Amino acid sequence: MSSAPVGLIVALPEESQALRSVMRRVKPWSFPDYPAWRGVLGGREVVLTQSGMGHGHAAACARQLLRLERPALLIAAGFAGGLTDDFAPGDAIVASEVILLEGSAHRRWPSRLKLEHASHRRAVLASPDRIMRFASEKQELARLTGAQACDMESGTVVREAEEAGVPWLVVRSLTDGVAEDLPMDFQPFTNARGVPHKPRIVLHALVRPRTLWGLMRLGRRTAHAAHTLSRSVEQILSRVDQQLAP
Numbered sequence: 062m063s064s065a066p067v068g069l070i071v072a073l074p075e076e077s078q079a080l081r082s083v084m085r086r087v088k089p090w091s092f093p094d095y096p097a098w099r100g101v102l103g104g105r106e107v108v109l110t111q112s113g114m115g116h117g118h119a120a121a122c123a124r125q126l127l128r129l130e131r132p133a134l135l136i137a138a139g140f141a142g143g144l145t146d147d148f149a150p151g152d153a154i155v156a157s158e159v160i161l162l163e164g165s166a167h168r169r170w171p172s173r174l175k176l177e178h179a180s181h182r183r184a185v186l187a188s189p190d191r192i193m194r195f196a197s198e199k200q201e202l203a204r205l206t207g208a209q210a211c212d213m214e215s216g217t218v219v220r221e222a223e224e225a226g227v228p229w230l231v232v233r234s235l236t237d238g239v240a241e242d243l244p245m246d247f248q249p250f251t252n253a254r255g256v257p258h259k260p261r262i263v264l265h266a267l268v269r270p271r272t273l274w275g276l277m278r279l280g281r282r283t284a285h286a287a288h289t290l291s292r293s294v295e296q297i298l299s300r301v302d303q304q305l306a307p
Contacts, residue, residue: 066099066106067298068132068227070122072214074256076139077111079287083295084109092129095122103298108132112214113255114248116163116190119214123221134174134228134301137218138294140286141186141210141233142193144203148184148210148235151285153293156231157183160206161216162190167206170219174228176300181293184209186231188216194243203239210235232297234290236282244275 071077077096081087084107087100096111108130112122119137126132141154148154155176161168187208193199202211215231222229237243250261266273 065131065133066108067102068123068126068130068135069102069107069109069294070112070119070126070135070137070214070218071109071139072112072114072119072255073139074111075283075287076290077109079291080109080138080294083291092125094125103295103300105298105301107298114251114257115213115255116188116217118255120217120221123218127221127225127227132227134230135218135222136229136294136297137215137231138290139212139214139233140236140283140290141212142199143210143235143238144187144199145209145239148182148238150235150238150282151289153181153232153234153289154184154186154210155181155297156186156215156233158185159215159219159231160185160187160208161220162188162206168216168220170223172230174230174301176230176297181232181297186215186233187211188213188219192243192246192248194246196240196242199239230297230301232290232294234286234293236279236286242275244272244279 081098084100084102087098090097090099098109110122110126112118156172158169158171185208187202187206193202193211219229247257251257266276
């Protein structure tokens with residue numbers, strides 16, 4: 062068994078709370094620029110960090126985690142949007158391939174870490190640097206990349222892990238399907254650390270009943286996805302030891 066911890070990177074407070082809820086011996090961890098916690102998950106020592114949304118925040122957090130902790134494995138975890146009818150909200154996926162979209166450039170990395178007897182479905186994951194709010198955008202992204210799900214952070218986390226020579230996994234739980242629009246554009250309500258400002262979002266929605274209803278629906282989906290995410294990461298970590306031997 063490797064003595065180095067597993068590094069976990071999430072973007073949002075809801076994602077970090079979901080993982081901390083199933084960690085044992087969890088405690089705040091000293092990190093220069095990001096909220097961080099250390100504990101045990103799935104029998105593994107883990108360091109969990111919360112990067113904020115977007116390529117830049119995720120990449121900087123990954124670099125810091127890789128430099129300070131030298132993890133045996135780096136996992137990008139959190140929520141994602143579906144890009145195909147084969148996946149529904151609440152489904153957990155493990156990326157078989159990650160596609161980073163930067164302008165017109167697409168970089169692809171296949172996952173080389175095999176999970177034996179895993180119950181999680183495999184999916185190609187696209188990682189653009191903006192939220193795919195509308196169903197039409199999701200469908201176009203699927204057409205361009207062949208991906209089955211998307212999120213904003215996994216691509217740059219994987220790039221940093223590849224450059225550092227550290228094994229990686231991406232574990233995601235879907236909050237919305239390919240045929241659904243999100244209720245609003247969250248990025249204008251995001252602070253400098255890449256975290257959505259909830260009071261501003263609520264104030265915006267209160268005078269827009271349709272948006273408010275959509276947020277409530279998304280909130281229920283997110284709660285379900287958070288539960289699925291935490292259990293999935295815990296299960297994966299309980300089975301990955303043999304591949305992390307020094």
